[in-house]
Amino acid sequence: MTRIFKIALRNLLRYKRRTLLTSLLITLGIVLVILFSGLAGSFKTMMIGQITDSNLSQMQIHKKGYVSSIDTMPLNLTLDTKRYKKIEQLLSSHSEISAWAPRIKLNAMLSNFTDTTNIRLNAISPEKEVLVCPDVGSRMTFAKNRDPGVLLNPGEVIIPEKLAKGMKLKIGDPIVLVANNKDGSVNGLNFTIAGIIESILGPQGKEGYMHIKDAQELLRMDKPEIIEVAIRLHDFDKLDNVYAAVSSKLAGVINKKGMPEFEIHTWDKLSPFSNIAKMIDFMTITMKIIMIAIVLISILNVMMMSVYERVREIGTMSAIGTSPGRIMSLFLAEGLLLGLISTIVGNVIGLSGIFLLNIYKISFAFGRQDNLLLAPSVNITELLWVSCIVLFISVFASLQPAYKASRMEPVDALGHV
Amino acid sequence: MPLVQIENVSKIYQTGEVEVKALSDINLSIEKSAFVSFVGPSGSGKTTMLNMIGCLDMPTWGKILVDGKQVDSFNRQKRAAFRGDVIGFIFQSFNLFPVLTAYENIEYPLVMIKNEPQEKRKEMILTVLDSVGMLNQKDKFPDQLSGGQKQRIAVARALITQPKLVMADEPTANLDKTSSINVIRLMREMKDKLGTTFIFSTHDPRIMEEAEITHTLVDGKLS
């Protein structure tokens, strides 16, 4: 066995330039895949983190039917205290869930006493919200002398940057919010601007923030009601499992008409970014397919040339009694070795590339945020998979040439010049 | 019982419409430890004859027995195994493996065909290297050796598996006069020492002289 590999290696070294070129090509393919999936993966993770940790949360529970009419932010699909308690009870029994927070989503008119405009508002309970979206404050700017521990007090609002600019509003300015409640009656309250928030991708990325108590007052709710419950897990990777568990429990809660009372959605059903994430996955797969094609074609090409060039040698091997199986394994070993060398070199270069990218971090802008850093990471299982696929394809591509070599008739092969 | 027995063997090559009768109705037997040559003009069927005896090709008609086995009924796989076991080969253009050293070329059949263990191999190879007078060249690659030296290594490679029969189609055709004589004498010497049967073909009258038995082919017939 070792002898087969020794002969294969020497045969590879015999055509140094060709071997080098081929393995460079394969190496390039592997490096591209490693770097691309590292970068794309890191971009995806970062974006998902941005969206779930600062704005959307990982999962949300609503009254059944809310999400399908989310564009109008209906105020009649609310959860009363009894139902919220029911949800809390359900969530607290699940050990993977680390926090949840109640929210009200509403449209309002914002007036600076001369102009009036529309605003989407996310009414939150600040102490709970920071547990569900720990980065919610990271996009906000406040007055310099403000206690950084306080996100939002009753009577305060945080408005989107664009709106602040358009309405010429600054931190500390007074405004009036006017809203229709679900019965259609109008109410207005005075607020102070406590902060400005940068927008991010998605409709939810352009929301302002207010206190949930203020929202309940503005909407003249007799009893406290909420619109959604935002949920965070200890471990984001377990999202699918937890979602399945919670959603099956929620499905058991039915109303008087026998229909499910609640609905639950994961972040990707709520944000348009999930399509970008899918796109990134698709591109990563495309890169891998291109890499496989490169490996397949280049190894096939080299091995076919090797067999053709060595017809007389193959004839000699066969004449002196080498079994067809041995001859075949010699050429398979050669293809495998070529793939292996390229894989090792490719992995080394790819990993060093990622290492360098981590030292000289690439910064990029996403939406209004320009301080994001890409820190590409390597998934070891992914790396092993890529390497295994390359090795497998190397052997696979050598099969036909190797088989051809093993089928040669010694008389014909020996007569070949 | 003779080592090689050929009964009514004919070989016809078919190239498109044209049929060439390379051997016609040959009957022949070769005893153990013989030193036999086939001679004849170009195209007379020498190579064809040696290919039949060496189990590299099959006759169109007739029966060939080598070492008591009817080899014309063997399939590809079986013929390869039989060649590895019973027959050694020396080629006109040496056909050493260019990526292997002289030593490794001789080792090749032991490792790749016979699966001999390491400990046994070294002793055998050094002995045969010594007897072909190439011990001091053992680490050279084929392209660092002269034609005569290459053919000596080829003789050693053919003999290392202790075959009963060695086939050599024009083993001296690519060698100068002195090397030719030396190589054929080496073969003769090895035959005397090991009792191996050698069958070779040649054009060269001085090489023919070295043979114990000479068969002459003319137009695919023995004369």
Ligand SMILES: Nc1ncnc2c1ncn2[C@@H]1O[C@H](COP(=O)(O)OP(=O)(O)OP(=O)(O)O)[C@@H](O)[C@H]1O
């Ligand atoms: N593969 C083949 N296909 C068709 N005809 C062949 C083939 N091999 C040999 N022949 C023909 O068979 C006849 C015998 O050829 P062979 O090679 O046995 O002669 P030879 O005595 O070895 O000649 P040389 O001294 O030139 O080597 C020739 O007429 C040759 O043209």
Ligand SMILES: [Mg+2]
């Ligand atoms: Mg010939």
